Amino acid sequence: MPIERDVPGIVDVAAKADVSVSTVSRVLSGRTRVSDRLRSKVEAAVQELGYRPNAAAQSLVRGRSSTIAVFARNTIRYGYAATLQGIEEAARAAGYVIMIAVVESGDPAELARAVDGTLSQTLAGAIVIEFDEVGVKTLAAMPTSLPVVAAAGARRARGTTPHAFLDDYAGGYEATRYLLSLGHETVHHLAIPATRPRSGRAWGWRKALEDAGAAVPALVQADYSPTSGYDTARGLLGVPGLTALLCGNDELAIGAARAFQEGGRRIPDDISIVGFDDQPFARMWNPSLTTVQQDFVDLGRRTFGLLEQWLASGERAQDSAVTPSLVIRESSASPPRTVSANH
Amino acid sequence: MPIERDVPGIVDVAAKADVSVSTVSRVLSGRTRVSDRLRSKVEAAVQELGYRPNAAAQSLVRGRSSTIAVFARNTIRYGYAATLQGIEEAARAAGYVIMIAVVESGDPAELARAVDGTLSQTLAGAIVIEFDEVGVKTLAAMPTSLPVVAAAGARRARGTTPHAFLDDYAGGYEATRYLLSLGHETVHHLAIPATRPRSGRAWGWRKALEDAGAAVPALVQADYSPTSGYDTARGLLGVPGLTALLCGNDELAIGAARAFQEGGRRIPDDISIVGFDDQPFARMWNPSLTTVQQDFVDLGRRTFGLLEQWLASGERAQDSAVTPSLVIRESSASPPRTVSANH
């Protein structure tokens, strides 16, 4: 079954409207004045033929395009997927089209492959979702000749890539301080992989502890999944003085909660658990999850906004921050008296 | 700050290697024999200049490209995001690059806008995620001149678009039969929006009930979110004889579970709840969720495979099905005796 029924080109439209191709191009771009008579003839021809300009030819001659590439390590996990959705939404509204490239590891060869294929497209710009170490490396691999902005989890150094970010540090700090204010002697932390050593959720947690003069327990490293939360939390069952656990994300939190519950601990009576992100399920959890709310979709929109502004003005845009807010629900409470008595 | 530092073109490479552009093109494509001497000179020049072929120019002259467009209503929800990830993964491995277009509504104008922008790209083919009504309309709007395949939730009529699908009907049927086998008199259904009238999860549920001679309660229509599950389930609290509820997805299930628990019902003692999809959190739920497992990532891979095969062979590929499997966990059990006695 043949599929190559020719797509009409600008010359077909010109022929049908009985004008020159330049005229067709003009009415389509709308940048120059064209007489109403010719304009309507062209529009009719376009309509009739179902003509659609060939973007490849356009970007070839213009040297730029309306395509923007998004680089991310993952597209399934909530934060990534929601950020992508925000980017796509804003890009579509602005007439851009988006290309997505997932970069699975920071391995130079794999990175080069993912990046090369995408960068050989004629791009208007690129966006890197820099929520993890792979994102950092991807950003470093971007050519300086291309406008690139990032969606991040922390403010980056001045003068670098423009970026919109969710203040993970502030979120971690606030959640920890909240737990401390409830009377917990200290707060443990089940961490997602860090983007950089001294930043993000884990760093906010540590600082809040230090500022309050509380002991800083060893950080427990996990991955991102509920299973990882479950597995690592099982190892925490015997830890003395563990009455509050701040988790790097909501999935970890529910995995940990399950592990504790199976171990006979009640939440929040014996142990308080706080998540991060406020995924849709957090509110329905049993008990409902206290967590740090993040608006990833908005982050995505704002990140695209930075790029759009750059493209329009020719100047790098300012950074854009959002401070997350703590949502207090049922999974957190004051520590049990018995444990306090032990100290 | 200027950003237009010229990207090297094939002529720059040719000049530096002191050969013709056709020779450069030949070593890059690898389709024709080139002497080792020239080949290595070219490779050195490519390396040195960091040359990357311009995909727009390539697709312009070739009339096709290595870009495939993916149309989806959403990119956040689990099934969609996971399918997209599978597509991207397979596409990247095969040297394709993917473009994503979200189509928010089936409204003709909005549809045309989303589709037009993307179809003006030179595409190798397109994939439509047809998990909902918008997907059906998007598919209908695709030009016949382009190879298009779909990822679906049910087998479609013969001779139409090639598609890979997860058998929603079978999943709904099996889950319902399982609940009936536990002794429930009937099973209620909290449904996600349907793709088509007589297919999918809801249709499997209905058929299983009919085949077993059980009463078919009115289907309760919900959306996709936990909140929607919660809200609609609250309206079900007073329904007599409701001892088992099959939910259209896991998010609905946890929302419903929460509503019932708040209403004083125990799960599974008073009411059995079964979800759909087996999202990562399902296993960690409290109680852990009995659900119909679906491998969306694999669906995505297989869908891309269909397109790749078509592109390679020039023939439409066969359809490809996967039957989901029920995962029995803690949220389902036999109905309470007291209720049975009432009948």
Add this chain to the structure above:
DNA sequence: TTGTAAGCGTTATCAG
């Protein structure tokens, strides 16, 4: 095996 040259579908420059 290598080079020359004719396009691919548009836009933009430059005359009319």
Add this chain to the structure above:
DNA sequence: CTGATAACGCTTACAA
């Protein structure tokens, strides 16, 4: 206001 015509960067006959 409109129409030729020269690029844009690359591939691919066709010659050499």
